Each structure stands twice: as C-alpha cells, then as structure tokens.
Amino acid sequence: MAERALEIRSESHTYPIYIAAGLRHQTADILKGLGKSTFSAVLIVTDETVGPLYAEEVAASFADEQPLYICTLAAGEQSKSMETYYELMTFALNCHLDRNSVIVALGGGVVGDAAGFAAATYMRGIDYVQMPTTLLAHDSSVGGKTGINHPLGKNLIGAFHPPAAVIYDTETLYTLPEKEWRSGLAEVIKHGWIQDPELLKVIKDQWLDLSAVPVDVLNDTIRQSIQVKAEIVQLDEREAGIRAFLNFGHTLGHAIEAEAGYGTLTHGEAVAIGMDFAMKLSGKVLGSSLDSEAYNEEMIRLGYDLTIPASCEPETLLAHMKRDKKAAEQKVRFVLLQEAGVPLVRPVEDDTILDLLKEEMTI
Amino acid sequence: MAERALEIRSESHTYPIYIAAGLRHQTADILKGLGKSTFSAVLIVTDETVGPLYAEEVAASFADEQPLYICTLAAGEQSKSMETYYELMTFALNCHLDRNSVIVALGGGVVGDAAGFAAATYMRGIDYVQMPTTLLAHDSSVGGKTGINHPLGKNLIGAFHPPAAVIYDTETLYTLPEKEWRSGLAEVIKHGWIQDPELLKVIKDQWLDLSAVPVDVLNDTIRQSIQVKAEIVQLDEREAGIRAFLNFGHTLGHAIEAEAGYGTLTHGEAVAIGMDFAMKLSGKVLGSSLDSEAYNEEMIRLGYDLTIPASCEPETLLAHMKRDKKAAEQKVRFVLLQEAGVPLVRPVEDDTILDLLKEEMTI
Incomplete structure (x- = not known):
C-alpha cells in the first residue's frame, strides 16, 4: 500500500x-x-x-x-x-x-x-x-x-x-519536455524564497540535470515544495491574508505572460523573471540585501532567460498590473522579500515600478 | 434597526x-x-x-x-x-x-x-x-x-x-396570486407534519383567508416553518441523512409535476397530493393511524385539489420515481410518518405503490 x-x-x-x-x-x-x-x-x-x-x-x-x-x-x-x-x-x-x-x-x-x-x-x-x-x-x-x-x-x-x-x-x-520542467521548477524556487531557503540549496546541489533528476530527489523536492504551499494554504484557505505570499513573482509574471502572448513563455518562465524583478524591487523599497546575482547565476544554470521580452512596453506592463484595481489611483501591491524566507506585501509607487522596469529593459 | x-x-x-x-x-x-x-x-x-x-x-x-x-x-x-x-x-x-x-x-x-x-x-x-x-x-x-x-x-x-x-x-x-400562496403553504404544512404539529394548528386556527392572512400571523408562521427547516439542515447540511425528511410528499410530488407538465400544477399543489399519498402509504406500510380525512378536509378548506391528475398513469409515475435509481431492481425510498412529527425513510415495494396509486385514481 x-x-x-x-x-x-x-x-x-x-x-x-x-x-x-x-x-x-x-x-x-x-x-x-x-x-x-x-x-x-x-x-x-x-x-x-x-x-x-x-x-x-x-x-x-x-x-x-x-x-x-x-x-x-x-x-x-x-x-x-x-x-x-x-x-x-x-x-x-x-x-x-x-x-x-x-x-x-x-x-x-x-x-x-x-x-x-x-x-x-x-x-x-x-x-x-x-x-x-x-x-x-x-x-x-x-x-x-x-x-x-x-x-x-x-x-x-x-x-x-x-x-x-x-x-x-x-x-x-x-x-515532459524540458521547458515544462522549468515551468514547474520556478514555483518550487518561489516556495524556497518565500518560506524554505533549504529548498534552494537542494536544487542547487541535487538538481544537476533538469529533466533527468533522480526520482528520489524529485519526490523529496515535490514533498518539500507542497509542504510550503500547504502550510500557507492551511492558514489562509480563502486568500484573506498570507496566501498572497504565493504571488511572489506573479505580479509582473502574469503581466508578462499576458503581454508577450500566452504560450510564448511558460508560466514558470514568466514567474522566474517576475521573481528577479521583485527581488530588485525589495532592495529599492525595503533596502533588503538579497543576493540577486547568485539568483541570476543559478537560474541561468537551470536554463532560464531572465530578460523581459522586448515585445513588452514598461507602461503596458504597469497598466496590466493595475487593471484589476478598483481605482486607477490605487497602487500595485507587490510581494517583496525582507530576506530569503521572509516575505511581506507592500503597495509600490507607479514611478518606482516604471523606473526599475525601464532600467531592466535597457540593460 | x-x-x-x-x-x-x-x-x-x-x-x-x-x-x-x-x-x-x-x-x-x-x-x-x-x-x-x-x-x-x-x-x-x-x-x-x-x-x-x-x-x-x-x-x-x-x-x-x-x-x-x-x-x-x-x-x-x-x-x-x-x-x-x-x-x-x-x-x-x-x-x-x-x-x-x-x-x-x-x-x-x-x-x-x-x-x-x-x-x-x-x-x-x-x-x-x-x-x-x-x-x-x-x-x-x-x-x-x-x-x-x-x-x-x-x-x-x-x-x-x-x-x-x-x-x-x-x-x-x-x-402574489392565491395559487402561489398555496404553493408556498404546502411546504409550511410539510414542516408541520414532519416535525412541528403545532404549525398545523396555527394554520387551521389563524390562516382563515389564504392570501389575506394578517402580517403578524404570516411573520410568525414563516419563522416557525424556517425554524423546522433550519434545525434539520443544521444537523445535515449535505444531505447525508435526516435532510431526506424534507422530501416528505416530494417523491410522488416531483413525479406528478413532471408527468402533468411543469406549470400545470404549482410545486406546492403537487406536494400536497404527494403528502396525502405518503400518509396513506404510512398506514399501509407502517400501520400508522394518521387522520388522513382531517388532512383532506383542511387542505380542501385551503383550496387544494388532492386528486392525482387524470393525465398521469400509475406506471409512468412509478417509473419516474425510480428513474434516478442506480439499478432498476432498487426500491423507491419514501418518507413516511409513524405519527405526526415522527418521519422515517422506508424502501417500498413497487406493487404496494402501484396498488395504492390505482386505488387513488379510480376513486
């Protein structure tokens, strides 16, 4: 059994x-x-x-x-x-x-x-x-x-x-094709960043070949990643509060998915870019000192491309992120990181978002 | 307030x-x-x-x-x-x-x-x-x-x-037109029979003119009737057990509604006939001694017609009642009354149902 x-x-x-x-x-x-x-x-x-x-x-x-x-x-x-x-x-x-x-x-x-x-x-x-x-x-x-x-x-x-x-x-x-592994792994990495940095170490040390990871490692990683999700969901099944942390990387990620055209990037590929952006924003807004370079290096090793697609305009991405808000003057609420494993939700000024988007897209 | x-x-x-x-x-x-x-x-x-x-x-x-x-x-x-x-x-x-x-x-x-x-x-x-x-x-x-x-x-x-x-x-x-009052009142009467015979007395004594009942009496009657429903539903929200009692009169009622054509009779008018039938069946199956004549008299006073419509065939009604059953050999489960206020659910033989239907329809 x-x-x-x-x-x-x-x-x-x-x-x-x-x-x-x-x-x-x-x-x-x-x-x-x-x-x-x-x-x-x-x-x-x-x-x-x-x-x-x-x-x-x-x-x-x-x-x-x-x-x-x-x-x-x-x-x-x-x-x-x-x-x-x-x-x-x-x-x-x-x-x-x-x-x-x-x-x-x-x-x-x-x-x-x-x-x-x-x-x-x-x-x-x-x-x-x-x-x-x-x-x-x-x-x-x-x-x-x-x-x-x-x-x-x-x-x-x-x-x-x-x-x-x-x-x-x-x-x-x-x-599964490798692209799909990458799409799923981004959510594992997200769970690592918002709650269980140990998961990030597991991926770095044991996920050496993305789609040929040993099945024992795969089983353990999935269990740990679901554990993070489960802990959050059990505390907040109906999304009144901390369940929002699961949106780390998703605010910009969703906007990129929609603006680049669904199917151009997988969900996880877009979220990977969104996490990169949210980390940099955490530095600007909270003064967090996250090792964004190490994140980049690790993601590139796993085959992610963290460049925001050239087909997306900063203003359009911002407009998309604001679309579901009740009033145009309302600020976009981002999940940011104080440090690895310590997320919080903050409204961020339009200009701060726009400036960073432009900065990222002209590099 | x-x-x-x-x-x-x-x-x-x-x-x-x-x-x-x-x-x-x-x-x-x-x-x-x-x-x-x-x-x-x-x-x-x-x-x-x-x-x-x-x-x-x-x-x-x-x-x-x-x-x-x-x-x-x-x-x-x-x-x-x-x-x-x-x-x-x-x-x-x-x-x-x-x-x-x-x-x-x-x-x-x-x-x-x-x-x-x-x-x-x-x-x-x-x-x-x-x-x-x-x-x-x-x-x-x-x-x-x-x-x-x-x-x-x-x-x-x-x-x-x-x-x-x-x-x-x-x-x-x-x-509301009087027909609609009657449709709703049947469910009140149902609640009276399955759990709160006091409600039947209220209707007999205070509902003298169906659609011109004083608003105080109406408010009290609705409160009492909802109370019955609420007590049952609170014990069994997802219909695993006693919520079935609320189907009193509905087994045949639904079949009549469907076979006579929706809209010919109101829901409550069909349920009133179904309750009459379930009471008589309670006598046959359980030996209950319910005062079926008093029920008839009271319902006629309120303007109900308890005759099964001539357009319905006993065999068709039985087939309808059996339609949702998984196997054709399964018996129809009726809500019956041991006495006023004491319902129970019993599988009843096809022949018993058919005989009583024929008896009722040839009177």
Missing part, C-alpha cells in the same frame, strides 16, 4: 497526498484506502496528450467493481472554457454519475482546474482526486482552487473544492 | 434571518450590520415580475457609497439555464464586481437559486443575500442549496453556498 507523504487540512476535510513513482498502477487501492464506501462510478478526465500515455493504466488498476468512464479533453488552456465545462457536465450526466461517484483528474493544471470545477458543481459537489502529471501541477493540485476562464479573464469562474486526495505518480513527469 | 428572527449555523458561517413587513427599505442598513467591511459593489439580481415592483425601492435604501447595479432575468424556470448563468456572470464581470462585492437575490426560488449559484462561482465565491418575495421561497432561501438546470434534469449543476443573510420583507408577498 502506498504511503502518505503529507496530509492537508482544508476547511471541510483533511486529505492525503501520495508521492511516488508508479502510483498510477495503484489508483484503485489508494481510493479504497480513503475510508469512504465504494464509489458508485469512476470518471477519469484527461487530455489528448496525457490520456494516450496513462489513462488506460489508471483504468486497469480498477477491477470491474464499478462502471468506469474516460473523458478526453483537448490539450491546453482552451479546455478551461465554458463550452468544455458544459460538455464535461453532460458527459458525466450521461454516464449517470451520482453523488457517490468520483472524478479522477489525470493531467496538468488545466485538467485539474476544469475537472475540479466540474466535481465542485456536479449535483452540488462530488469527490475528485488530483493526479498531476506535470511538475507545475504540484502547485495547483493543492489548495482547493478550481475554475475555468471567461473571455474577460482567467479563472474568473470557479469554486474552492479541495480534492479527496492527490496521487502524484512522479514517473509520469519524465515524458 | 431590524431584529434578527433566527440565526442559522452552516458549515462555513452563521447567518441571520430577518422577517418583517417593509424590510426592503432597510436593505442597506441590514447589510451594514453584518459586521463585514463595506461591500465594494452591489448587484441586485431580480426578474421581470418582481423587479418593476421592488428593485428600485431596494436600491433606494443604499446611499451612493458604492456602485449599484440591477440585472433583471426573465421570469420563470427558463432563467435557471446555462445560458442565463453565463450572461449573469458576464454582467457581473462587466460591473467589475470583485471578491468584496455582494449579490442581492430579489425574487422567488428561481432568482435565489440562479443568483446564489452565480455568487457561489464568481471568482470562487462571493457573498450574497436572499430576499425572497414568495412564500415558497421561505423554504429554498434557507439551507445553502444553489443551482441551475441541465436539459437532462433540474438542479443538476450547483453548489452549497449559504447566504450572508436572508431578508424577508413579508409585505412583498401580498402581490
């Missing part, structure tokens, strides 16, 4: 996280071990990239005790649309899922978010299990955020609905 | 229920008294029947402290569609509602369910307030059930999302 790596406390229940190579073959056993009565039906939601690789293996772990269905979404962000959501609900209804059924979200963040939102709203909420198959999804699979996009913005429609379990088969990560 | 008639404990928070004539003029004050910081914006969701009567009065209770918007849905069940839900979300986004905004659901059950589901899923959940304007909605406005319909069935898409408050301006009920 698989061992629980972590347990996460949410508002409504506590759920286990399993992390190990090959767990997909034990999916049914792990579900049985959750202490609920047998699920009446199982619906695996996956996408066209992950499905052909692993869906049948997950399905094969189940005996014929209950009906099992597989719903394969198109790969990519487009599956977080209202149309796909509606199709997914119709699919689930046609499979006669009831309140005792379970949805298994097998894939990256898009599958997790979309399948999670379907589970959150199917007959007012049924169980679902996250089976992340990317490194980036170690972040999104924990914390209970589910949702889809609206043409007016990402994740605007959604619900908090923590999973019944997270089953992380780390073997599935080794089919 | 308005007085709290009741407080309801939900999984996530406790919320007050205000019941009095004229409360719509105090909406803003009541919202302020909820102890949250000022809401950043207010969106009143209503329908084409209720909106022209009361929306401006509710709006007028607010000073210009925050932006206020009104979204008017078409009247009737059609507004619980996916299309209307999407339009409502787009409307809210265009009004720049944020996580500190509030939705005010002003109307009957359809408005409450649809606006509540929008609030449940807007940016992963924002506050909303129920302002029921029908007697029937005294039932649906408490308990946190929100949702919309799918072509494959009613309320299949939804969430549990308890309101921040229920503001019941009982003055608004007096514009």
Whole structure:
C-alpha cells in the first residue's frame, strides 16, 4: 500500500497526498484506502496528450467493481472554457454519475482546474482526486482552487473544492519536455524564497540535470515544495491574508505572460523573471540585501532567460498590473522579500515600478 | 434597526434571518450590520415580475457609497439555464464586481437559486443575500442549496453556498396570486407534519383567508416553518441523512409535476397530493393511524385539489420515481410518518405503490 507523504487540512476535510513513482498502477487501492464506501462510478478526465500515455493504466488498476468512464479533453488552456465545462457536465450526466461517484483528474493544471470545477458543481459537489502529471501541477493540485476562464479573464469562474486526495505518480513527469520542467521548477524556487531557503540549496546541489533528476530527489523536492504551499494554504484557505505570499513573482509574471502572448513563455518562465524583478524591487523599497546575482547565476544554470521580452512596453506592463484595481489611483501591491524566507506585501509607487522596469529593459 | 428572527449555523458561517413587513427599505442598513467591511459593489439580481415592483425601492435604501447595479432575468424556470448563468456572470464581470462585492437575490426560488449559484462561482465565491418575495421561497432561501438546470434534469449543476443573510420583507408577498400562496403553504404544512404539529394548528386556527392572512400571523408562521427547516439542515447540511425528511410528499410530488407538465400544477399543489399519498402509504406500510380525512378536509378548506391528475398513469409515475435509481431492481425510498412529527425513510415495494396509486385514481 502506498504511503502518505503529507496530509492537508482544508476547511471541510483533511486529505492525503501520495508521492511516488508508479502510483498510477495503484489508483484503485489508494481510493479504497480513503475510508469512504465504494464509489458508485469512476470518471477519469484527461487530455489528448496525457490520456494516450496513462489513462488506460489508471483504468486497469480498477477491477470491474464499478462502471468506469474516460473523458478526453483537448490539450491546453482552451479546455478551461465554458463550452468544455458544459460538455464535461453532460458527459458525466450521461454516464449517470451520482453523488457517490468520483472524478479522477489525470493531467496538468488545466485538467485539474476544469475537472475540479466540474466535481465542485456536479449535483452540488462530488469527490475528485488530483493526479498531476506535470511538475507545475504540484502547485495547483493543492489548495482547493478550481475554475475555468471567461473571455474577460482567467479563472474568473470557479469554486474552492479541495480534492479527496492527490496521487502524484512522479514517473509520469519524465515524458515532459524540458521547458515544462522549468515551468514547474520556478514555483518550487518561489516556495524556497518565500518560506524554505533549504529548498534552494537542494536544487542547487541535487538538481544537476533538469529533466533527468533522480526520482528520489524529485519526490523529496515535490514533498518539500507542497509542504510550503500547504502550510500557507492551511492558514489562509480563502486568500484573506498570507496566501498572497504565493504571488511572489506573479505580479509582473502574469503581466508578462499576458503581454508577450500566452504560450510564448511558460508560466514558470514568466514567474522566474517576475521573481528577479521583485527581488530588485525589495532592495529599492525595503533596502533588503538579497543576493540577486547568485539568483541570476543559478537560474541561468537551470536554463532560464531572465530578460523581459522586448515585445513588452514598461507602461503596458504597469497598466496590466493595475487593471484589476478598483481605482486607477490605487497602487500595485507587490510581494517583496525582507530576506530569503521572509516575505511581506507592500503597495509600490507607479514611478518606482516604471523606473526599475525601464532600467531592466535597457540593460 | 431590524431584529434578527433566527440565526442559522452552516458549515462555513452563521447567518441571520430577518422577517418583517417593509424590510426592503432597510436593505442597506441590514447589510451594514453584518459586521463585514463595506461591500465594494452591489448587484441586485431580480426578474421581470418582481423587479418593476421592488428593485428600485431596494436600491433606494443604499446611499451612493458604492456602485449599484440591477440585472433583471426573465421570469420563470427558463432563467435557471446555462445560458442565463453565463450572461449573469458576464454582467457581473462587466460591473467589475470583485471578491468584496455582494449579490442581492430579489425574487422567488428561481432568482435565489440562479443568483446564489452565480455568487457561489464568481471568482470562487462571493457573498450574497436572499430576499425572497414568495412564500415558497421561505423554504429554498434557507439551507445553502444553489443551482441551475441541465436539459437532462433540474438542479443538476450547483453548489452549497449559504447566504450572508436572508431578508424577508413579508409585505412583498401580498402581490402574489392565491395559487402561489398555496404553493408556498404546502411546504409550511410539510414542516408541520414532519416535525412541528403545532404549525398545523396555527394554520387551521389563524390562516382563515389564504392570501389575506394578517402580517403578524404570516411573520410568525414563516419563522416557525424556517425554524423546522433550519434545525434539520443544521444537523445535515449535505444531505447525508435526516435532510431526506424534507422530501416528505416530494417523491410522488416531483413525479406528478413532471408527468402533468411543469406549470400545470404549482410545486406546492403537487406536494400536497404527494403528502396525502405518503400518509396513506404510512398506514399501509407502517400501520400508522394518521387522520388522513382531517388532512383532506383542511387542505380542501385551503383550496387544494388532492386528486392525482387524470393525465398521469400509475406506471409512468412509478417509473419516474425510480428513474434516478442506480439499478432498476432498487426500491423507491419514501418518507413516511409513524405519527405526526415522527418521519422515517422506508424502501417500498413497487406493487404496494402501484396498488395504492390505482386505488387513488379510480376513486
């Protein structure tokens, strides 16, 4: 029987996280071990990239005790649309899922978010299990955020609905392209900077070859990184306070992602640039003495490019960061670092942001 | 300042229920008294029947402290569609509602369910307030059930999302047609039979003229009826057990509503027939000695017709009641009464149901 790596406390229940190579073959056993009565039906939601690789293996772990269905979404962000959501609900209804059924979200963040939102709203909420198959999804699979996009913005429609379990088969990560490893690792590095500098040392010393990291190191790193996320989320599930620290690097990161065009940079690549910027801003605003050069060196070793894309204008990036504010005069709130492991949130003057952006972009 | 008639404990928070004539003029004050910081914006969701009567009065209770918007849905069940839900979300986004905004659901059950589901899923959940304007909605406005319909069935898409408050301006009920009073009163009578026989006495003695009941009697009756619902829901928010008692009269009631065609009978009129049937079934299955004749007499005094519509076939009604069951061999589970105030759930043989249906329909 698989061992629980972590347990996460949410508002409504506590759920286990399993992390190990090959767990997909034990999916049914792990579900049985959750202490609920047998699920009446199982619906695996996956996408066209992950499905052909692993869906049948997950399905094969189940005996014929209950009906099992597989719903394969198109790969990519487009599956977080209202149309796909509606199709997914119709699919689930046609499979006669009831309140005792379970949805298994097998894939990256898009599958997790979309399948999670379907589970959150199917007959007012049924169980679902996250089976992340990317490194980036170690972040999104924990914390209970589910949702889809609206043409007016990402994740605007959604619900908090923590999973019944997270089953992380780390073997599935080794089919990822290096770019995707890098996207996920940026969130690990973020967790290191805001709370657990030890993680940064692990990456420096043990992540020598990005996409060929030994599986033991991978398992440990994921566990430590989820631990950081879990501690913060447990204290602040609904984002009233310290959960904001998780946005370190994301204020500028999101703006760059949007302005450069989604897909040009991965999420993590944009966040890596955002963290670099936030560290320099921490120096200017708080007088923090972070070793920004060492950060740069380490990130370059891992293959990140920390240059803000030339297609982005400083004024446009600032406007994007201010877009969600209620009043134009309101300042952008940045997550800054007093030192490694000590984050805080500060409103920053427009001019300070603009000056640093211009400085960075003319180097 | 308005007085709290009741407080309801939900999984996530406790919320007050205000019941009095004229409360719509105090909406803003009541919202302020909820102890949250000022809401950043207010969106009143209503329908084409209720909106022209009361929306401006509710709006007028607010000073210009925050932006206020009104979204008017078409009247009737059609507004619980996916299309209307999407339009409502787009409307809210265009009004720049944020996580500190509030939705005010002003109307009957359809408005409450649809606006509540929008609030449940807007940016992963924002506050909303129920302002029921029908007697029937005294039932649906408490308990946190929100949702919309799918072509494959009613309320299949939804969430549990308890309101921040229920503001019941009982003055608004007096514009209802008598048929609607009757629809709501059936749920009051149901609460009487399953838990509080005293309520039945109140109706018999004090509800002499259905739609012209004195407002004091109306307020007290609503408070008592909500009290029953609240006690059950507080013990079983997510319908694992005793919440099923609230389905008394609804097993056959729902089947009649669907088979006779929605809109032919009101919900409450169908439930009244269903309660009559469940009482007779209680006699057959449990040997209960309920005074079914007195029930009939009282219901006829109130203008109900307890005849199962001739357009319904016994076999079709049975098939409808069995439709949601996982296996065809599974029995229909009825809420029966041991005596007034003592409900229990029992699986009943198909033949027993069919025989009684035929008996009832040939009288």
